[in-house]
Amino acid sequence: MSDPHKVWPTGLTEPESQELHRNIIQGTQIFGAIAAFAHLLAYIYTPWLH
């Protein structure tokens, strides 16, 4: 697991997997922040949950 050049069955090395995962996490965080803001607006301006 420590060899950074080892190609795993998915075709990725460990640094590549880490890089992909960083981007997915960041995308999820940005999406989540926008969604949270949208839900705040929906809570304020619609009868939702009132």
Next chain:
Amino acid sequence: MIYGKLWLVVKPSVGVPLFLGAVAVSSFAVHYALLTNTTWLPKYYEGGAKATAAVAQETAVAALTVVPERK
């Protein structure tokens, strides 16, 4: 990063669309349920409520202020 090695055992070409698809399907399902189970969301999606109300009020005011024609 925690779980950073996930993509060594899950093919990104399978895992990424599966993840994004799950997000899309579940959020669509929740919003569709709101659309079919509330009264205010279909009204909002239909739109034009304010404009329609304004026109209706104008029409009502105009109808009240019609002066009968003199012969």
